[in-house]
Amino acid sequence: MIKVAVNGYGTIGKRVADAVAAQPDMEVVGVSKTSVSAEAYVANERGYPLYIADLANKPAFDAAGIKVAGDVDAMLKIADIIVDATPGGVGAKNKSIYESLGKKAIFQGGEKHEVAGLSFNAHANYKDAIGKQFTRIVSCNTTGLIRVIHALDQAFGVERVRAVMIRRGADPSDVKRGPVDAIVLNPATIPSHHGPDVLTVLPHINIVTLAMIVPTTFMHMHSIQMDLKKEATREAVLKVFEDHSRIGIVRKDTGIKSNAQLREYTQDLGRPRTDLWENGIFEESVSVLNGKEFYCFQAIHQEADVVPENIDCIRAMMETVKDPEESIQMTNKALGFVAIG
Amino acid sequence: MIKVAVNGYGTIGKRVADAVAAQPDMEVVGVSKTSVSAEAYVANERGYPLYIADLANKPAFDAAGIKVAGDVDAMLKIADIIVDATPGGVGAKNKSIYESLGKKAIFQGGEKHEVAGLSFNAHANYKDAIGKQFTRIVSCNTTGLIRVIHALDQAFGVERVRAVMIRRGADPSDVKRGPVDAIVLNPATIPSHHGPDVLTVLPHINIVTLAMIVPTTFMHMHSIQMDLKKEATREAVLKVFEDHSRIGIVRKDTGIKSNAQLREYTQDLGRPRTDLWENGIFEESVSVLNGKEFYCFQAIHQEADVVPENIDCIRAMMETVKDPEESIQMTNKALGFVAIG
Structure with a gap:
């Protein structure tokens, strides 16, 4: 032991x-x-x-x-x-x-x-x-990015990554932090620290990240775009995610389109502290445009992943x-x- | 008259x-x-x-x-x-x-x-x-996108635009809408309607947009990335914005890094209803990477532009x-x- x-x-x-x-x-x-x-x-x-x-x-x-x-x-x-x-x-x-x-x-x-x-x-x-x-x-955001970038890099090769992170303002019990009614550039300069942090694990990736903080408490939301090296289909990308042991697909049929609904779901599943340990990738958002341009939204539980x-x-x-x-x-x-x- | x-x-x-x-x-x-x-x-x-x-x-x-x-x-x-x-x-x-x-x-x-x-x-x-x-x-978001895309297209040519819109949940007096503590994919599918709407005015632009709604009331925030056709410098881009009659530069020296602080500023300037009619482009965010990759954050006042x-x-x-x-x-x-x- x-x-x-x-x-x-x-x-x-x-x-x-x-x-x-x-x-x-x-x-x-x-x-x-x-x-x-x-x-x-x-x-x-x-x-x-x-x-x-x-x-x-x-x-x-x-x-x-x-x-x-x-x-x-x-x-x-x-x-x-x-x-x-x-x-x-x-x-x-x-x-x-x-x-x-x-x-x-x-x-x-x-x-x-x-x-x-x-x-x-x-x-x-x-x-x-x-x-x-x-x-x-x-960190939580970097972990979430690395999982999805590494998975697609193994399968198709990743030419470049452009990601925008919408970060929760405070953890649920953190009553001293904000913002209450603002979208705060975090930072106002580009890139945010997340891209360089990804490079500490995946040094060969071309990545630029931007980040904002909003008045929510549960999970960050990532908007991710990648140019892949090889052509891919939406189905092939979904298969990569389904086969990944720390990526969860938020099925379209659940009707879940936000972090709040996803939290209700992890709660109903009996997860301790409603924790989402996986990347929560929204099935509906998984898109491949022009053969090589990948897009998705993913929820990242800041306390859990x-x-x-x-x-x-x-x-x-x-x-x-x-x-x-x-x-x-x-x-x-x-x-x-x-x-x- | x-x-x-x-x-x-x-x-x-x-x-x-x-x-x-x-x-x-x-x-x-x-x-x-x-x-x-x-x-x-x-x-x-x-x-x-x-x-x-x-x-x-x-x-x-x-x-x-x-x-x-x-x-x-x-x-x-x-x-x-x-x-x-x-x-x-x-x-x-x-x-x-x-x-x-x-x-x-x-x-x-x-x-x-x-x-x-x-x-x-x-x-x-x-x-x-x-x-x-x-x-x-x-619409307000499309107006904000068109101003900045058209300006850079005239100056440098625009190869492609990738933009993420963080939308306010409700107008300040709209007490019936939400969300209160959620980031809502709007829509969960990609692209959002904004890209196609830009094409009604600028039909030759390659554009993909994604959108989310957050619990704020004043101004949308845009994260914009464009690949330019010609090489550009940060200074040249800032000059284009400074010369534009409906683009405002939110100067770094003001310390403004959010829509809430920008609203306080338009209020102090004596704007009627605190209206921001221009695109509010954050000076600190204006970046040109690798010669042709433009990035910025901009605030778009949904009620005014x-x-x-x-x-x-x-x-x-x-x-x-x-x-x-x-x-x-x-x-x-x-x-x-x-x-x-």
């Missing part, structure tokens, strides 16, 4: 912890919080040993009736590998701690590529992570599974993937 | 009426409403003779203290030209009335191209409308001004255009 510590039990960390706990070959040896919060109660409820950043705060946890197992240092020492899901930029500061303890660690997309030196996507470069000490999981990538990355770094698809299938099965369309 | 009747005193009609009243060569002979509303009070307040669809409703207007000049038929008879700003589809039904009275009429983008047989944009095809009985002003187009169209159809730029300058001056950036 791989002993996994989740440093930072927030939006991503709590999902990774549950995903680790669901795997047959891993266990959660601890999760961490800095202060008393609803998520600290959830950690206790789930039975994950809860470690805190500073034991001086233990009285506050005690007063709240939350059990504390020790400090973060103690947690790191008993782990084989750490998933660092702390806020963006904090991971970079934690790296020296992991180094001094000789521990493996996975950072999230909020950290720069250079922090780990290797950016990861299970379908694109699993094998590069085998045995590595540090790896970074690219990187979760299975973290799990596969653990196996690659721990060298327990060498074949990418074997790990992906294990992960998907343990999470209980049910076809979304 | 050209006698103009505005049939349908709503979101567009009330703005067109004010724009007509501001011109030195036109007057508003009447505006119409079907029922008592805030806008009917505004018509009285502005001093526009108010005509109503059915005189049987006059007692309701009387009871509300709103002066009524007569029925719509009487208004149409005293007009030289009618701006039909009735809800989409109603204009097509009104056409036979205008025909039987031998009147000229301008329809809005909610009507099909075939209703008028000519779709209009002042910069692109003013001269085609000279002397015509019927013309249609293309077609208003000056209606004014120019009146002059072309009435044959009082034959030169497009002369009419455009008259219109802009009368409206009191102040550089937005």
